[in-house]
Amino acid sequence: MAETLKITNLHVSVEGKPILRGVNLTIRRGETHALMGPNGSGKSTLGNAVMGHPNYEVTEGTIELNGEDVLAMDASERARAGIFMAFQRPMAIPGVKMADFLRHATTNVRNPSRKEGQELIPMRQFRKELTEKMDQLRMDVEFARRYVNDGFSGGEMKRAEILQMAMLRPKFAILDETDSGLDVDAVKLASQSIAQIGREQAEGEEMGILIITHHDKLLENNVPDFTHVMLGGRIVETGGVELAQELYTEGYDRIRAAYPDAAAADAEMQQATAAV
Amino acid sequence: MATDLLENGTIGEINKYDFITPSHDVFRAARGLNANIVAQISEMKKEPGWMRDFRLRSLKIFESKPMPLWGGDIGINFQDIYYYLKPTDQQGKTWDDVPQDIKDTFDRLGIPEAEKKYLAGVKAQFESEVVYGSLQEDLGKKGVLFTDTDTALRDHPDLLREYFGKIIPPEDNKFAALNSAVWSGGSFIYVPPGVKIEFPLQAYFRINAEQMGQFERTLIIVDEGAEVHYVEGCTAPMYTTESLHSAVVEIIVKKHGRCRYTTIQNWANNIYNLVTKRAMAYEDSLMEWIDGNLGSRLTMKYPAVYMMEPGARGEILSIAFSSKGQHQDAGAKVVHCAPNTKSRIISKSISKNGGRSSYRGLCKVEKGATGCKSNVVCDALILDPQSRSDTYPYIEVEESDVQIEHEASVSRIGEEQLFYLMSRGLSEAESSSMIVSGFIEPLIKELPMEYAVEMNRLIELQMEGSVG
Ligand SMILES: Nc1ncnc2c1ncn2[C@@H]1O[C@H](COP(=O)(O)OP(=O)(O)O)[C@@H](O)[C@H]1O
Ligand SMILES: [Mg+2]
Numbered sequence: 001m002a003e004t005l006k007i008t009n010l011h012v013s014v015e016g017k018p019i020l021r022g023v024n025l026t027i028r029r030g031e032t033h034a035l036m037g038p039n040g041s042g043k044s045t046l047g048n049a050v051m052g053h054p055n056y057e058v059t060e061g062t063i064e065l066n067g068e069d070v071l072a073m074d075a076s077e078r079a080r081a082g083i084f085m086a087f088q089r090p091m092a093i094p095g096v097k098m099a100d101f102l103r104h105a106t107t108n109v110r111n112p113s114r115k116e117g118q119e120l121i122p123m124r125q126f127r128k129e130l131t132e133k134m135d136q137l138r139m140d141v142e143f144a145r146r147y148v149n150d151g152f153s154g155g156e157m158k159r160a161e162i163l164q165m166a167m168l169r170p171k172f173a174i175l176d177e178t179d180s181g182l183d184v185d186a187v188k189l190a191s192q193s194i195a196q197i198g199r200e201q202a203e204g205e206e207m208g209i210l211i212i213t214h215h216d217k218l219l220e221n222n223v224p225d226f227t228h229v230m231l232g233g234r235i236v237e238t239g240g241v242e243l244a245q246e247l248y249t250e251g252y253d254r255i256r257a258a259y260p261d262a263a264a265a266d267a268e269m270q271q272a273t274a275a276v
Numbered sequence: 277m278a279t280d281l282l283e284n285g286t287i288g289e290i291n292k293y294d295f296i297t298p299s300h301d302v303f304r305a306a307r308g309l310n311a312n313i314v315a316q317i318s319e320m321k322k323e324p325g326w327m328r329d330f331r332l333r334s335l336k337i338f339e340s341k342p343m344p345l346w347g348g349d350i351g352i353n354f355q356d357i358y359y360y361l362k363p364t365d366q367q368g369k370t371w372d373d374v375p376q377d378i379k380d381t382f383d384r385l386g387i388p389e390a391e392k393k394y395l396a397g398v399k400a401q402f403e404s405e406v407v408y409g410s411l412q413e414d415l416g417k418k419g420v421l422f423t424d425t426d427t428a429l430r431d432h433p434d435l436l437r438e439y440f441g442k443i444i445p446p447e448d449n450k451f452a453a454l455n456s457a458v459w460s461g462g463s464f465i466y467v468p469p470g471v472k473i474e475f476p477l478q479a480y481f482r483i484n485a486e487q488m489g490q491f492e493r494t495l496i497i498v499d500e501g502a503e504v505h506y507v508e509g510c511t512a513p514m515y516t517t518e519s520l521h522s523a524v525v526e527i528i529v530k531k532h533g534r535c536r537y538t539t540i541q542n543w544a545n546n547i548y549n550l551v552t553k554r555a556m557a558y559e560d561s562l563m564e565w566i567d568g569n570l571g572s573r574l575t576m577k578y579p580a581v582y583m584m585e586p587g588a589r590g591e592i593l594s595i596a597f598s599s600k601g602q603h604q605d606a607g608a609k610v611v612h613c614a615p616n617t618k619s620r621i622i623s624k625s626i627s628k629n630g631g632r633s634s635y636r637g638l639c640k641v642e643k644g645a646t647g648c649k650s651n652v653v654c655d656a657l658i659l660d661p662q663s664r665s666d667t668y669p670y671i672e673v674e675e676s677d678v679q680i681e682h683e684a685s686v687s688r689i690g691e692e693q694l695f696y697l698m699s700r701g702l703s704e705a706e707s708s709s710m711i712v713s714g715f716i717e718p719l720i721k722e723l724p725m726e727y728a729v730e731m732n733r734l735i736e737l738q739m740e741g742s743v744g
Contacts, residue, residue, distance in 0.1 A: 051699050052695075052698075052699070053695050053699075054691065054695065055691065074698065074704070075695055075698035075699045076698040076699075076701055076702060076703050076704065076707075078699070079698070079699055079700055079701035080701050084699075085699060087696070090696065091690070091692050091693050091695075091696040093693055093696070093697065093710070093711060093714055094714055094715070094717075095713065095714025095715055095716070095717030095718065096710050096711070096713065096714035096717070100710075101697070101700070101702075101710065102700075104701075104702055104706060104710070105697075105700035105701045105702060106701075108700075108701035108702060108703070108706075109700070109701040112701075116703055116705060116706055147714065147717075148714075164700060168700065168701070
């Protein structure tokens with residue numbers, strides 16, 4: 001049976017404010033899922049909660065990876081268990097070189113039981129692999145010497161996130177608006193790279209992918225097996241690729257009309273945000 | 277183990293290892309401080325009369341000056357200290373006498389065997405005369421003088437008489453006066469016109485070096501168009517039985533000269549480290565201080581550059597790391613005395629486990645010093661709510677045609693940054709350690725390679741066990 005990331009009845013609050021109100025979602029390795037929904041509906045919140053951000057408090061529900069309790073793990077353990085998220089807004093870490101950071105990360109994720117201070121993967125092997133992946137993403141080698149996300153353009157940040165995914169070879173990846181901030185050519189390259197990385201994963205098994213997007217481009221090479229629509233902190237409808245096509249051309253009017261409760265919750269969340 | 281040593285201040289309890297036995301009394305001045313003792317020090321060193329008078333005059337100044345009211349709490353009984361130990365006194369120690377904790381720390385820092393003994397105070401002299409002998413010879417051929425200051429006073433009395441105490445007179449401050457009265461050891465360097473020394477000169481290259489002293493006195497003269505980089509200290513915890521250290525460093529950089537002075541010090545937790553460092557930079561010259569301070573109960577240190585003639589530049593980069601029971605009151609002074617002079621200060625401090633770091637800086641532009649530029653950046657990183665950081669910038673400008681920028685920032689280790697690194701599989705401790713190394717990276721890359729590596733390792737050691 002395929003490895004599975006299973007989210008059941010997930011409720012999440014931020015600063016005591018409920019955002020997610022009972023999300024159910026199951027992703028198997030090899031599947032591609034698209035997650036759509038209006039701004040502020042809770043898509044990034046879902047990703048952050050799955051990745052283990054300490055400010056996103058799970059008040060109810062479960063997240064399991066092959067039956068194991070993900071909620072009991074901190075972010076580091078989740079990464080080592082094979083979960084990855086490409087962030088909508090990655091953090092800058094001034095003074096820390098991409099290469100140093102990635103060498104630590106890659107070592108830990110590939111050898112999850114590694115203790116601090118133990119050997120890192122050999123420099124030569126790491127460099128070779130990093131250069132290969134950077135070539136594929138058409139990134140200049142100089143990039144590895146820059147400080148993590150420090151002064152990166154929007155496009156560079158997104159590409160750096162994909163590079164990290166390529167090096168870490170996760171079982172499950174959440175890509176949060178990885179297409180925003182990229183020009184047409186860059187989106188195309190990103191789309192192809194994600195598909196390729198998805199196919200090339202460790203142990204011969206493909207990645208399970210959750211793509212959060214408002215556009216069609218990333219989905220061209222990563223045709224979703226399932227499309228989910230989030231509204232007011234809930235997944236209100238699930239369909240195939242045709243649902244994605246409907247949403248990025250027609251918008252969310254039909255969805256709002258069909259799910260008035262969720263639409264009301266969504267409006268409330270939007271207001272709370274506007275008030276801030 | 278070694279972390280405990282740094283953490284819990286075990287080093288601070290080393291006082292109980294009293295290696296100096298009463299049988300050596302004949303070689304050291306009596307406890308306490310008065311004119312007799314100062315005269316006795318001068319006599320034991322067989323110094324010329326002018327130095328004896330200088331010491332006695334300095335003692336009077338020391339006695340007349342009140343303790344500074346700013347900085348940190350200085351809990352020292354000046355009458356409870358031995359002010360002079362003849363180097364031979366200290367050779368009673370053997371490697372077996374050195375506590376295991378210290379040895380472990382040396383191992384973890386990867387300090388070579390020969391250096392360990394030197395650092396632990398077992399050897400008064402670094403065991404590498406053979407290696408550095410040829411280097412000394414090479415320097416000698418170029419006319420470079422590099423020796424300890426006591427020897428310099430014997431061998432080069434004219435130079436000493438001309439420059440000693442001229443950059444930092446005893447009147448400057450209470451601790452400079454104390455050092456002037458009881459100084460011993462330190463380095464003396466003279467670089468003749470046009471001579472550029474390509475490699476950094478290090479304190480332990482010195483032949484006949486005296487043991488790391490309590491009241492070191494360093495004098496560096498960089499003649500016209502000459503260049504030197506001097507490196508002092510090391511990253512191993514400095515192991516010493518005395519609690520007051522008060523050094524004076526005087527530097528002159530003449531026209532078109534360049535001098536860089538790098539210090540990395542990691543003091544034990546019982547130490548008061550009160551240092552006066554000042555350079556005078558002349559026409560189109562460059563003076564750089566790079567200063568890393570770890571440990572100690574209290575460090576007060578503000579390296580200064582006085583830009584005396586047009587085109588002179590001063591740069592001061594400093595890092596302070598303070599942990600439990602430690603207070604780093606460090607900073608910089610730049611004084612623009614001539615037109616078109618430029619200065620830059622970058623100061624970074626890290627406080628953790630209740631440690632306290634203060635930045636205290638002075639930027640002064642004197643009347644007539646038009647067209648000056650000064651840029652000051654000080655950033656503080658605080659790792660936990662118990663720790664503290666303060667900034668005290670003093671700006672005194674008597675000219676209008678000047679450009680002065682001052683930026684200060686205080687940040688706590690960001691949860692968002694921690695989460696980002698952890699989401700890539702780094703542990704919490706690795707993540708904060710990486711954020712801290714990133715924070716000081718702009719300074720680390722200015723250090724000579726081997727110091728940069730040691731400094732990074734030391735920060736990692738300091739960071740271990742600081743979270744969770
Ligand atoms: N870190 C946070 N702090 C405060 N509010 C947050 C935070 N993250 C999300 N929210 C709130 O949660 C709601 C959903 O946001 P988000 O998950 O980012 O939506 P989406 O990704 O679908 O645009 C919004 O009302 C937003 O303001
Ligand atoms: Mg979002």
